[in-house]
Amino acid sequence: MKKDRKVWAALDPTRRPSKRQKDLADIARLLETYPGLREHIPTEVLDRLV
Numbered sequence: 001m002k003k004d005r006k007v008w009a010a011l012d013p014t015r016r017p018s019k020r021q022k023d024l025a026d027i028a029r030l031l032e033t034y035p036g037l038r039e040h041i042p043t044e045v046l047d048r049l050v
Contacts, residue, residue, distance in 0.1 A: 003030055003037055010045055024048055 009015060010023040028049050031038055038046070 003027070003040065006030070007041060007045055010048070011042070 006023050006027050010020050010027060012020070015023075024045070027041065027045060031041070031049075
């Protein structure tokens with residue numbers, strides 16, 4: 001599922017910071033469309049979302 005790849009990418013410390021920011025923005029957009037996904041997103045990712 002795309003959500004899983006985005007979460008992995010957002011947490012990958014070897015990825016460029018600008019790419020991780022883009023991944024977080026993509027996750028935020030997914031959560032706006034599918035709020036039920038929030039329970040499947042790790043807390044450390046949710047904490048980084050604005």
